Amino acid sequence: MNATIAHLHDRLAQALVAAFGREWSGTDPMLVPASNPKFGDYQSNVALSLAKHLGQPPRAVAEAVVQHLDVADLCEPPTVAGPGFINLTLKPEYLAAQLQQIQTDERLGIAPVKQPQRVIVDFSSPNIAKEMHVGHLRSTIIGDSIARVLEFLGHDVLRLNHVGDWGTQFGMLITYLREAYPEALVTANALALGDLTTFYKQAKQRFDEDEAFREASRLEVVELQSGNEDTLRAWNLLCEQSRIAFQEIYDLLDIRITERGESFYNPLLPGVVEDLEKAGLLVEDQGAKCVFLEGYTNKDGEPLPLIVQKSDGGYNYATTDLAAVRYRIQQDHAERIIYVTDAGQANHFAQVWQVARRAGWIPDGVELVHVPFGVVQGEDGKKFKTRSGDTVRLRDLLDEAVARARADLETRLQDEGRQETDEFIAHVAQVVGISAVKYADLSQNRTSNYIFSYDKMLSLQGNTAPYLLYAYVRVQGISRKGGIDFQQLGAEVPIQLQEETELTLAKHLLLFDEVLSAVAADLLPNRLCQYLFELSQKFNQFYDRCPILQAEEPQRTSRLVLADLTARTLKQGLSLLGIAVLERM
RNA sequence: GCUCCAGUAGCUCAGUGGAUAGAGCAACCGCCUUCUAAGCGGUCGGUCACAGGUUCGAGUCCUGUCUGGAGCGCCA
Incomplete structure (x- = not known):
């Protein structure tokens, strides 16, 4: 509206x-x-x-x-x-006319924006040689949803995976690779690390306990920075292994993203420091090259520096982020850059952007946005861990969700005496399980901390993905039962809004464009979730009060149009959350 | 010590300066001969952390306090 x-x-x-x-x-x-x-x-x-x-x-x-x-x-x-x-x-007549207009429109009356922006959404960003864990969940699905909404509204979106594929930890990893898998470096395809978490832990353990190992690691970092061929090959092997693992998760979650890791900006880092020098911002302090920040102090009340080149000559993530923001503006021509990371990095981004601004790299009209989200906590309010104290692997979390959805479905089938194929059960369990995880996260205001609970996340009651999926399934049930082809309903059907529930549903259907505009502006997918949940509620109330197939014409067709519009709005809305629909469940 | 974020029903959370602050869960009571009851209706539940201030009007904006979380020089 x-x-x-x-x-x-x-x-x-x-x-x-x-x-x-x-x-x-x-x-x-x-x-x-x-x-x-x-x-x-x-x-x-x-x-x-x-x-x-x-x-x-x-x-x-x-x-x-x-x-x-x-x-x-x-x-x-x-x-x-x-x-x-x-x-x-x-007026009901006005609402009916509006509904008639959107009924014949594939985009449900949502016009693309008049002035599309070049937008970068930086999200997910796992670290090479580490398995994706529960901490990556929020960035991945919130970022994906934001990108989907902006794309649907017609913006030119570049989705970037700023993976951690560079830095000092690679010295340790490469040294351990040489030690534990020497054959990998001389034989093609010999490396199958499998569990990367274990690999990382073992490397870390060697690093912590052995002085010679630490020294070898330090030298390996220098080799990597200077482009030693053999070291680069080892680095590449680690990256490849990680990509395979990441892609499995992205396939499971239906995430599309372009990898452009920290290493991409490596050749640009000396230029960044040079230009900061030219801008007169650079100060050398205790051997490190720094820019002193305005408005930030250390524990003693002295100005806080942003270190852009360490005393050993190496660069750190602040330098990389400076290079990235400049590249994204100057080469990618981004007008809006959205960083989807945990709230703990708010200071970091504010500091980097301050320096970029003072260096004159942020033109008017370019918007930098940090989309922060709260930490993932267990039900005790502490940082989320498994029972044994380990970080929860994303893969395990998703598998668990699907397994629970499957168990629930099988119980239901037995109770109802229904027979379904294995394919059906596997597909429904997959969609319900993954959707439940995504929706549980997206439906909360992202800025607050996220209390993680398998039971609540996978609950099939209330404001959950299954509730929304079920509303969609109900409409498809009507179509099957009545042999209705919704596409053949015709554009000249008079829509009648007489019952209270019809009118309420109609008004809600027409709010979709407002909600999408709000999500695009505020980057809060929970508003879309809220809208879709209310749409499902209003549809269920309508469904409860108003017979559809048994109604007399022209009421029957009018109600079929309302049901169809509800289903199409749900399907479109859910797809913007990265959630697929089911025809039956 | 400083910076940022949060504090709303027993629990998990919505809430755009506007009228009597809303959902879901949990608990309890109803509704399936009728399009899938994964549903619908109802009951119960509030010092919007606290204290000031701005405003015709504050859960919302400002200041301070308390509590919790995150971060604060060469990890990312």
Whole structure:
């Protein structure tokens, strides 16, 4: 209803001028959705704020606006209520006409944005030679959903996987690779590390216990930085092994992403430091090259530096992030760069961006956004771990979700005496399990910490993915039962909105475009989840109250259109969350 | 010590400066001869951490305090 809001907004603005004179043109009519359905659909609060300036009681101001307000084509006659609210209720005929328009549109009336932006979404970003764990879950699925929404709205989105494929830890890893798998470096395809977590732990253990190993690791880092061929081959082997493991997870989660790791920016790092020097920002302190930050102090109250080149000549992640932000603006021509990382990195990004800004690398019109999310905690409120104290592997978590969904489904089939094929059971369990994990995460406001609970995440009751999937399945059930081809319903069907539940559902269907605009602006996928959950609730209420197949024409076809629009909106909305639908479950 | 984030029903969480703060879960009570009951209806549940301030109006904005989390020079 973006268009409807725009209309109402203009009409109210005109009424303000007509009532109080030209000097009030440009006044915000303060049009917002009604706080409660009993007050109508929208309300204008402008009278309350204007009363003082006009020297009139708010109700009198509201009455004057209403007298000059012409919205008869959209709304029932406006009313003034309470201290001076102007309440607006859309006419059923207007709503029906709107629904008819979106019914024949594949995009459900969601027009692509007029000015598409070049957007980079930086998300997921696991570390090479480490297995993806529960900590990568949030970035991966929140980032994917944000990218999907922006893509659907017509933006030009580049999804970047800023993998940790460079840095000092590789000295340790390569040294251990040479020690434990010497044949891998001379024979093609000889390396199958399998469990990368174990490999990493063993390397770390060697590093911690052996001085000679540490020294070898340190030298290996230098070899890597200077491009030693043999070392690079070892590094490549590790990266390849990790990619295979990552891709399995991405396939499972249906994530599409382009890898451009930290190593990509490695050749650009000296230039970054040089240019900071030229900009007069660089200060050498205790052997390290730094930029001293404005507004940040250390424990002693002294200015805090951002170190861009270590005293040993090496670079760190701040340098890489500086190179990345510059490259993304200058080479990728990004206008909006979205970083989906945990909230703990807020300071880091603020610091890097401050330096980039002071160096003049961030032109006006380029927006840098950190999309932070809370830490994953166990039910005790502490950092989430397995019972034995290890980090939970993402793979295990997803497998567990699918296994639980399968067990639940099999119980249900037995209780209901249903017979289904293995393929059916496997497919439904897969979709329900993965969806449950994604939805549990996406449906929360990402800024708060995330209390991880298998039971809650996989619960099939309430505000969960299965509830939404079930609403979709119900519509498909109607189609099967009645032999209905929704695509053949025709565009000239009169839509009738008589029952309360029909009207409520219709209004909610028309809010989809508003919600997507809000998600694109605020980058909060939980708003989309909230919308889809409410849509499912309103559909279930309609389904409960209104017979569809048994209804008389023209009511029958009208209700079929409402059901079809609900299903299509659910399918589209869920796809923007990275969640697939099922025809039966 | 400093910076950032959070604090809303027993639990998990929504909430765009507006009217009587909402869901889900849990608990309890109803509704399947009828499109899948993975559903629908109902009951119970609140000092919006605390104290000031701004405003016609504050869960929302500002200041301070308390509590929890994350981070704070050469890891990423």
